[in-house]
Amino acid sequence: MGKTLVITSYKYMPPTNGGHKVCFDLCEKLSEVEEIVAVSSDNNELTEELTYPFYGLFKDEKWKYIDPRFAYRLWDICKKENVTTIFLQQPYMMPFVWAVGKLLGIRTLLYAHNLEYKRWETIGKWWSPLMYFWEKVMFQLADHSLFISESEMEEGEQVFQLKPSEVTFLPHMIDQESSPMKDELAKKELKMSLGLSEDTFLLLYYAAFSYQPNAEGLAFVQNELLPYMERNADFPFHIIVCGGGVEGELKTSSSSYYQYLGFVDDLQKHILGADVVLNPIYSGGGVKTKAIEAIGLGKTVVSFATGAEGIAVADCGEKLLISKDNQVEEFYQNLIRVKTQGDLPTPKTFYDRYYWKNVIKTLQGVVKK
Structure with a gap:
């Protein structure tokens, strides 16, 4: 059976903010039920408790998004680990991921922690319209898109022109199964x-x-x-x-x-x-x-x-x-x-x-x- 390769484009171990926690928890929990491989920057701090293979394929620097060496390294890992699905967190590395996926016949899933163009827009960044058009193309390249909230899934489906069958709501996970007693x-x-x-x-x-x-x-x-x-x-x-x-x-x-x-x-x-x-x-x-x-x-x-x-x-x-x-x-x-x-x-x-x-x-x- 093939493995799922999870890509996070920034350091997330140890998790120090909400975005890191989403990435960390997803890898931890998915590895309990599926065979996964994780790819991220080489400055992650690994622990002995890590239960899945991890590859630090790039430096945590801005040029990582345009460095073609990432695509070659990703190709090698996908073949070595028998990867059948790539799960990319956030769209920034999608061009390389899409190319490798197409050439090797691997499905690509794209997970949105938020709609990036809206996030930049609300804090006044001038490039948010450019981000919208770029983000739209990235989601259209993915074989399937997942969104952390239902409202953003519905908006993404509309503004990125995605079919209902191409999107899924995947919320942040918590460990608690029921309401705890008062402490x-x-x-x-x-x-x-x-x-x-x-x-x-x-x-x-x-x-x-x-x-x-x-x-x-x-x-x-x-x-x-x-x-x-x-x-x-x-x-x-x-x-x-x-x-x-x-x-x-x-x-x-x-x-x-x-x-x-x-x-x-x-x-x-x-x-x-x-x-x-x-x-x-x-x-x-x-x-x-x-x-x-x-x-x-x-x-x-x-x-x-x-x-x-x-x-x-x-x-x-x-x-x-x-x-x-x-x-x-x-x-x-x-x-x-x-x-x-x-x-x-x-x-x-x-x-x-x-x-x-x-x-x-x-x-x-x-x-x-």
Whole structure:
């Protein structure tokens, strides 16, 4: 039986942001049910636990997208490993992948983590119209296209002129199969480690802040949400921020209600210990995987509308509360709602959609066509 070769055009091990996590989880989970081979940049940090062959075929530099040596190396790996399907994450290497696939008779699958032209458009990049035309051609070259959200699949089908039989919805995966029990001990321990009282309402915002939309979200938290809560909250609260890439004034705050913790080794401990997770994203595109993962862990997420794009809102129930972009008062009212109602269970429909075994079954169906 032939193998599936998964290509990621950038370093994703260890995963340090949502995009990396999508790539890492897909390889890990797919390797549990299928024979796979992974190809990526040569600066990935491999671990002994890796269960599939890995090839670092290129340097993690910009010219990798136009270096023809990648095509020759990919050809050799496909023949050596008996590859029958190539699964490409993001479209940037599609010209080489398509050429090798056609010459060797290998099916090519293209997975969109977001619509790139829209992502660049929302953060004001002048080349977004050019990206649209290029991206359209790349998706039309693929034998099958997969999208991380249903809304982007529907839009991609329309704007890239793809047939319904040529597209599949493949969401980000979570490990949890059902809603976890309330973990009051995790809250108590985290608050104690931060020097906070047990009745403190603890808000968590975590992200990779080198990405502009995440940094803009942090500016909102510091400059608008924090002062608003200082003026209006009649209860003890504290905001903690986790993640690297924070620069300039965003690194510090004179408020005693705010703490930047930087990169933390055990992020899940902080998610479980928080009372609410913030998703104050109002620009950029793509599904915010951190919101999906937090809801899977039983946390309620308060988000701006843009930050909730691509998430199956109906399946989230009361675990995803959406505010209009940049509306601090509405955002605050949703925080009060979380404080009042406490930790409600995550609906079963959420796990039906995002639990990894259900998602992998969908991918297996596409691979075996």
